[in-house]
Amino acid sequence: MSLADTSQEIGTLNDDQRECIENCFEATEVCEWCADECLGDPDMEECARLCRDVVDIASLHARLMARSSDYSGSLAETCAEVCEACAEECSQHDADHCQVCADVLTECAESCRQMAS
Template sequence: MSFSDTVSKIDGLNDEQRECIENCTEAAQACEWCADECLGNAEMEECARLCRDVADLTSLHARFMARSSKYSARLAQACADACEECAEECERHDADHCQVCAEVLTECAESCRSMADS
């Protein structure tokens, strides 16, 4: 069963919430990959740090959404802000992993912002 199929089975979520869970999970994975690739490069230390923060925030937000936590909307705001900051940092670097990460984070920030506003 795919991750998308699993998320679709969570009761009480609308399509926008399901999409945000998927985006957050993808962002966490992209950030872990990007952070790992940045290790050992002094010019990319800030990128690695931000990516690790975002990986933790987005995975936590996805879990909060899956269980309909009352704190999800507040965490969505923090997630959106962190995703935007990290995407800006990733965009500064030419590495493929940074460019992919920035793209994923931009999409995640948009869906998290939508969750924060709802």
């Protein structure tokens, strides 16, 4: 069963919440990839560090949303902020993994901002 199929089974979530969960998990995947590609390059340390922050915060935010936690709204704002910071950093690098990461993170930040409001 895919993530989309699984999130459809969670009846308490609306479409915006499902989309945000999927965006957070996609951000987690792409940031793991980007951080791994940045390892060993001193010029990419900040990129890797921010990617690791996104992985932790976005995965936690998705889990809190999935269980309808009262704390997911306040974490949504933090998730949006770290995604935006990481997207800004990644967009400064020419590497494909950074460019893909910046695109995914921009979308994730937008959906997290919706969840925060």
